Amino acid sequence: MEIAATVPLAGREDLSLAYTPGVARVCQAIADDPALLDRYTWVPNTVAVVTDGSAVLGLGNIGPRGAMPVMEGKAVLFKAFGGVDGVPVTLDTQDTDEIIETVVRIAPGFGGINLEDISAPRCFLIEDALKQRLDIPVFHDxxxxxxxxxxxxxxxxxxxxxxxxxxxxxxxxxxxxxxxxxxxxxxxxxxxxxxxxxxxxxxxxxxxxxxxxxxxxxxxxxxxxxxxxxxxxxxxxxxxxxxxxxxxxxxxxxxxxxxxxxxxxxxxxxxxxxxxxxxxxxxxxxxxxxxxxxxxxxxxxxxxxxxxxxxxxxxxxxxxxxxxxxxxxxxxxxxxxxxxxxxxxxxxxxxxxxxxxxxxxxxxxxxxxxx
CATH class of the missing domain: 3.40.50.720 (NAD(P)-binding Rossmann-like Domain)
Structure with missing residues (x-):
C-alpha cells in the first residue's frame, strides 16, 4: 500500500498550494462552511477499515498488530474494485465502549466506517452504537x-x-x-x-x-x-x-x-x-x-x-x-x-x-x- 497525491508537487508554487500558505485558505473556508470538506479533501472517498484484531479470519484473537495485513489487504481491495481509499485502523483495545468512542472521535476524517474482524457479540453492539451516533455509512463486512x-x-x-x-x-x-x-x-x-x-x-x-x-x-x-x-x-x-x-x-x-x-x-x-x-x-x-x-x-x-x-x-x-x-x-x-x-x-x-x-x-x- 501507499498514499499518492492526485496533483503534482514539482516546485515551489505547487508546495505553496499544497501546504503553507495556500492550505490555510482551504482550512478557513471549511471552518466557515463544513460542507466544503467534501469538496476540498479526500474525506468523501475515504473509508476507515477498523478492527481490534479479536476475530481475524480463522486465526482468532491475534490482536491489532497481527490483524494489520488483513486490514491492508481490505484497503487494497477497496481501491482495486471500488475506487475507494481505505485506511487501516487497528485499535489496541477490545473494550466495547472504548472502540465506540474511538471511532466516533476519528469519524470526521472519513466518509465511511468499515468494521472488520471484531468478535461476536461485541460486533453487533459496536455497529449498532456507531450507526446511532454517526451520520456516515457504518458497515460490518x-x-x-x-x-x-x-x-x-x-x-x-x-x-x-x-x-x-x-x-x-x-x-x-x-x-x-x-x-x-x-x-x-x-x-x-x-x-x-x-x-x-x-x-x-x-x-x-x-x-x-x-x-x-x-x-x-x-x-x-x-x-x-x-x-x-x-x-x-x-x-x-x-x-x-x-x-x-x-x-x-x-x-x-x-x-x-x-x-x-x-x-x-x-x-x-x-x-x-x-x-x-x-x-x-x-x-x-x-x-x-x-x-x-x-x-x-x-x-x-x-x-x-x-x-x-x-x-x-x-x-x-x-x-x-x-x-x-x-x-x-x-x-x-x-x-x-x-x-x-x-x-x-x-x-x-x-x-x-x-x-x-x-x-x-x-x-x-x-x-x-x-x-
Missing part, C-alpha cells in the same frame, strides 16, 4: 458483506431448482456475525422457514442461554415454524444449508436433505461439507474458496456498496441498499446461470459499477442520500 453475496448466490440457486424464497426451507449452521446477518437478510428477502443452529442446537425462544442478539433472532426465525432440536432435526428435508460455523457436518446428515438441495459451505479453509461430498446429495454447491466454483467472496459486495453509498453521500447503509446490492449481483449472472455459476466472478469488471449504481439508487429511495 463480516456480517453484511457475507450476507449480501449469500443472498445473491441463493437467488440464482433457487431459480435453477425452481424454488421460491417463500416456500424454501433454510438451515443456517452458525450463529456468529455472518450467521446472524445471513438469517436476517434471508428473512428480509422473503424466506419464512429458517432455522439457525449454534453449538447447542436451534435458536429458540425457550432456550435460556441466548445472548440478546441470538434471542431476538430466535423470535424472528421461529415465529411461523417453531422449530427446535439439533442440526440433524432441522436439516432433514431442508432445501438449503448455509454453513458459517467452521464445524464439520457429516455426510449422513447432508443425505437427509431434500432432493436437488443447495449447500453453501463457507468456512475457510475447510468447508463444513467438502464439495465432493456435497455434490453427492446437492445440485448447487458453493464455498468460500477460490479453487472451487461458486466462491462466496465478500469482495463482490463491499467495494461496490461503499462506492454507491459514497456517491450518494448516504448517511447510512440501509437494509434496502443491501438487498439492492444482492439483486444487482444476482442479475449479472444472467444467461450464464448454471449449477456451477450462481455468482459473478470477482474480476468481472461489471460487478463494482453495477452494485454501486443499485446501492446509490436504493439510498435515494430510502431517503438517506444527500447527493
Amino acid at each position: 463480516d456480517q453484511h458483506g457475507t450476507a449480501v453475496v449469500v443472498l445473491a448466490a441463493l437467488t440464482n440457486a433457487l431459480a435453477l431448482t425452481d424454488r421460491l424464497f417463500e416456500t424454501t426451507r433454510v438451515v443456517v449452521s452458525g450463529a456468529g456475525a455472518a450467521g446472524v446477518a445471513c438469517a436476517r437478510i434471508l428473512l428480509a428477502a422473503g424466506v419464512r422457514d429458517i432455522a439457525v443452529v449454534d453449538s447447542k442446537g436451534v435458536l429458540h425462544p425457550s432456550r435460556e442461554d441466548l445472548n440478546p442478539v441470538k434471542a431476538a433472532l430466535a423470535e424472528q426465525t421461529t415465529a411461523e415454524t417453531g422449530r427446535t432440536g439439533a442440526l440433524a432435526d432441522v436439516l432433514a428435508g431442508a432445501d438449503v444449508l448455509v454453513g458459517v460455523s467452521g464445524g464439520t457436518i457429516g455426510e449422513e446428515l447432508v443425505a437427509t436433505m431434500a432432493p436437488e438441495a443447495i449447500i453453501f459451505g463457507l468456512a475457510n479453509p475447510t468447508p463444513e461439507v467438502m464439495p465432493d461430498v456435497a455434490h453427492r446429495h446437492a445440485r448447487v454447491v458453493a464455498t468460500g474458496r477460490s479453487d472451487f466454483p461458486n466462491q462466496i467472496n465478500n469482495v463482490l459486495a463491499f467495494p461496490g456498496i461503499f462506492r454507491g453509498a459514497l456517491d450518494a453521500r448516504a448517511s447510512a447503509i440501509t437494509e434496502g441498499m443491501k438487498l439492492a446490492a444482492a439483486e444487482a449481483l444476482a442479475a449479472l449472472v444472467g444467461d450464464e446461470r448454471a449449477d456451477d455459476v450462481v455468482i459473478p466472478d470477482p474480476f468481472d469488471p461489471r460487478v463494482g459499477p453495477a452494485v454501486a449504481r443499485a446501492v446509490a439508487e436504493a439510498a435515494r429511495r430510502d431517503g438517506v442520500a444527500r447527493a
Whole structure:
C-alpha cells in the first residue's frame, strides 16, 4: 500500500498550494462552511477499515498488530474494485465502549466506517452504537458483506431448482456475525422457514442461554415454524444449508436433505461439507474458496456498496441498499446461470459499477442520500 497525491508537487508554487500558505485558505473556508470538506479533501472517498484484531479470519484473537495485513489487504481491495481509499485502523483495545468512542472521535476524517474482524457479540453492539451516533455509512463486512453475496448466490440457486424464497426451507449452521446477518437478510428477502443452529442446537425462544442478539433472532426465525432440536432435526428435508460455523457436518446428515438441495459451505479453509461430498446429495454447491466454483467472496459486495453509498453521500447503509446490492449481483449472472455459476466472478469488471449504481439508487429511495 501507499498514499499518492492526485496533483503534482514539482516546485515551489505547487508546495505553496499544497501546504503553507495556500492550505490555510482551504482550512478557513471549511471552518466557515463544513460542507466544503467534501469538496476540498479526500474525506468523501475515504473509508476507515477498523478492527481490534479479536476475530481475524480463522486465526482468532491475534490482536491489532497481527490483524494489520488483513486490514491492508481490505484497503487494497477497496481501491482495486471500488475506487475507494481505505485506511487501516487497528485499535489496541477490545473494550466495547472504548472502540465506540474511538471511532466516533476519528469519524470526521472519513466518509465511511468499515468494521472488520471484531468478535461476536461485541460486533453487533459496536455497529449498532456507531450507526446511532454517526451520520456516515457504518458497515460490518463480516456480517453484511457475507450476507449480501449469500443472498445473491441463493437467488440464482433457487431459480435453477425452481424454488421460491417463500416456500424454501433454510438451515443456517452458525450463529456468529455472518450467521446472524445471513438469517436476517434471508428473512428480509422473503424466506419464512429458517432455522439457525449454534453449538447447542436451534435458536429458540425457550432456550435460556441466548445472548440478546441470538434471542431476538430466535423470535424472528421461529415465529411461523417453531422449530427446535439439533442440526440433524432441522436439516432433514431442508432445501438449503448455509454453513458459517467452521464445524464439520457429516455426510449422513447432508443425505437427509431434500432432493436437488443447495449447500453453501463457507468456512475457510475447510468447508463444513467438502464439495465432493456435497455434490453427492446437492445440485448447487458453493464455498468460500477460490479453487472451487461458486466462491462466496465478500469482495463482490463491499467495494461496490461503499462506492454507491459514497456517491450518494448516504448517511447510512440501509437494509434496502443491501438487498439492492444482492439483486444487482444476482442479475449479472444472467444467461450464464448454471449449477456451477450462481455468482459473478470477482474480476468481472461489471460487478463494482453495477452494485454501486443499485446501492446509490436504493439510498435515494430510502431517503438517506444527500447527493
